[in-house]
Amino acid sequence: MKNLIILSILGMLCFISCDESFVEIPSETTLSTPIYFNTQSDFEQAINGAYAPLRSLYNGTYGAWAMGELRSDNSTYKYNPNDRGTIQGEYIADFIEESSNGILDTKYANNYYVIARVNQILDLIDGVDFDVDDKNNIKGQALFLRAFCYFDLVQYFGAVPLHLTPAATLDETALPLSDVDEIYKQIIADADLASELLPDKATQETGRVTTGSAKMLLANVYIVQKNWSEAETVLKAISGYSLLPDYNDVFDPSMKNNSESIFEIQYKEGTEGFQSNFFYTFLVQPITADEISVVTGITEVARNIEGYNIPTPDIINAYEVNDLRKDATIGYISASGVDYPYIKKYAHPHSLTNNTDDNWPVYRYSEVLLFLAEALNEQNRTDEALIYLDQVRARAGLDGSTATGQNEVRDAIIRERRVEFAFENKRWLDLVRTNIAETVMKEYGERVKANPQDYYFPEGYGVSPSSYTTINQLFPIPSSQSELNPYF
Template sequence: MNKIYVLIVLLALTALSCKKSFIELAPEDQVSGATFYKTEAQFRQALAGAYVPLRDLLDNDFYTGEMRSDNTHYEFYQINRGTAYTYRENIADFTDDPTNSYTNAIYFHCYTGIARVNTILGHIDGASLSETAKDDIAGQAKFLRAFNYFKLVRYFGGVPLFLEEVTTADEAFLPRATAEEVYAQIIADAQDAIARLEAPAFSNDQQPGQATKGAAAMLLAEVYMTQKKYAEAEALLLSLNGMGYDLLPDYADVFSTAHKNSRESIFEVQYMQGLQEGQQSNFIYRFIPRTSNTTVLTGLRYNNSSIGGWNTPTQDMINAYEAGDTRLDASIGMAEGTYNTSNMFTLSANKSIIGYTPEPGKTGVPYIKKYLHPHTDPNNTDDNWPIYRYADALLLLAEAQNEQGKGGAALAPLNRVRARAFGNNDHDIVTTDQAALRDIIAHERRVELAFENHRWHDLVRTGKAIEVMNAYGAALKQQYDYLSPSTYQVNANRLLLPIPQSERELNPDLTQNDGYPQ
């Protein structure tokens, strides 16, 4: 009997030992979530990963930030009516719904970035890092979380507010916070980022491509402008003057791959050409007409028929430039050629838009020239995407000052931007009438920041979106017979995008924005 008892005890101990090893989820000889967040190098690796979703976000943001505005449209491709085409067209035409995968992508990519940031912030306080390293890493993380929530709240209104790493299923399903609650968190994160981060460190007129005190200040200033807190925004924008930022002498140089992260750059999303998947950009291949051979424009042969034809500058946008404004030629080029019966373009020439007249029998199609630069491999470019520039800050400053009745002060930053555009001060604005200056500054922001995903947000922020987009849509429907009467019916509901239907199916607590299927 004693032998049997001992055997039972041994078996029980063995079972307990096996059970203990079975539930051990953090093997010490392998990197895991439980063992990774220890060193500064590991935290910086995780921080780099938190920047990556910005690239995915930018792959969709021009549909909602530019094509949903009067700046750009699309080439209608009548032979393919699949959702890859119609969903993107629906965004521009204001007929999108909660199943649209491109508006939904904005939502998902923002939350991917937020989740990665929350994991970093959840581990950093207990890590054995220097306070300097902690401030820098946490400050960048707070900037990224604020940036992503600012993108979400402007596009979707109040959204679920995740502020900690999700570790259980119950934590993954939150109801929508109010827009006011989301803005309060954005402000808190941005203020903390400003306090923690250093000003940009320029070397040979360039800086590392990461968030700095200046980026956080610019973000918070735009938040305050959205909330019409003009004095608070003005103070932050004035603080940028002492951080080393400046306008580059030549407008076209701002977007050149030779001037990445320049003194004019406050924050830009980083891309790098090469064979490393996901690091390269390809904006120019998306923005030129669909063609079987891109050589005439890009210098490299590529069939972009499955990805091109989007974000095409409108005639309304072209007409917005004043005579002598060098930004027109730097921003928009003309692809010349012919369309076949399948609406595919054969390129024959790349021409300047200045004084352009098509050759007999040819068609000229405008394209965004800002992102056309030499590169080695087709559909694989080195262009970064500008998020915040010093010119943007100067124009926001002019707007903030004008809204406070400081028209005289607003002229200096406004005319500083215009002087570069025209090469002299002959086109300086002199009026200090608030209403007139308000329209002038809005126009200046449109042409200065064209094709950088600001136009839609500016229209909404200034209360002009419904008026401008309905008038623009009415004119567009006179031009294109493929636009149905249901397009461009813009009302207050359409100022927000719909909450993704797939998210609402998973989380019944998520309500839908007004005007969309409930």
């Protein structure tokens, strides 16, 4: 009897279920793929998530401005002899090529984050049944984003791996480089399909890409490919946009996604993590808290590393007299007691330091006009071209262009683009696609070397002797990636 009691006590102790489910515990804080991508709402969230990396692509000290603008003759950096530790931007600006430069990684990684996320959507969305218009809208956005990101990659790096389906195994994470032509073919196909699937700006949720965005992207591709007639056709199909009367308003966060906006990267100030900080990244440093407060009017902290994207004397002088855009684009701020220019386009009231509300303009209607002007001029329809060019000039308070003949008009359009889109990451790619990067940047380099103090170098300092000797049109694939990918 006694033994029986004891045995039953022991039996009681062996109470744990021995079945397999005991060792199967899904995460309580994240969802896993087998139970995801089953409903319309899942895909809606997924497309929202696909936009998210664009914020990091454009914002921050390694943002898109570094390769798009700092690389060009429009902007430079404020050399800080006290801090030689954070100088990746200098190397981009000075044509000192190092594939280990972290700025390259930011560009490369964020584009591929978007691509992977939309590949996941495109791979699975047709297997789930829901409203066809809603589905087409999501697919259209996904295709636009994929085309947009590959276009960014191919313009800066040339041949890159072309992932069109999500990686599911270790071996699928690496692909060989694809031909530039093949990548362009895919971009055109995606953008074209996106322009068919997407609704127009009037019906689309504000801030998302539209059929207009897709057409603009497609036109941009044709422009880069010098396919002028296709470009003209697509550009002329873009409708529903107009120039704002005041250039200042274009960048005003209180007028986000206005009638001129075709595609902009969306930011929002506050603690949710959607803020931008262009103004702070583009400040001359070292600068005291009080000196920043003069401009922002809020409590600031001193910034002491290095200032980037500082307007060069070249861009300041590129504005025609009475160009209303000059004051809207460039302001002056005192840093450590000396006045320096800064980019005013992204300086607007906000309440927390390093936390601004400014969106980044990617495509604006004025670029439709200037692309049209270019496409027409290249097709020897110079008079037609001038009509569009002058529309942009008129808004800036300038008279019609006096350029005549195809060559003069070509130069006038590039000049116009330079000031109209100053600090919108257009300049470097314009120099490359018009084949003048080498000449322009070498000449610019000579000026920097001759007068370093004009380019904000302290007394006794200047660029490194090897600067501006080789003007590479493409950037190398980041070494962090060539270390990992066995194909390159």
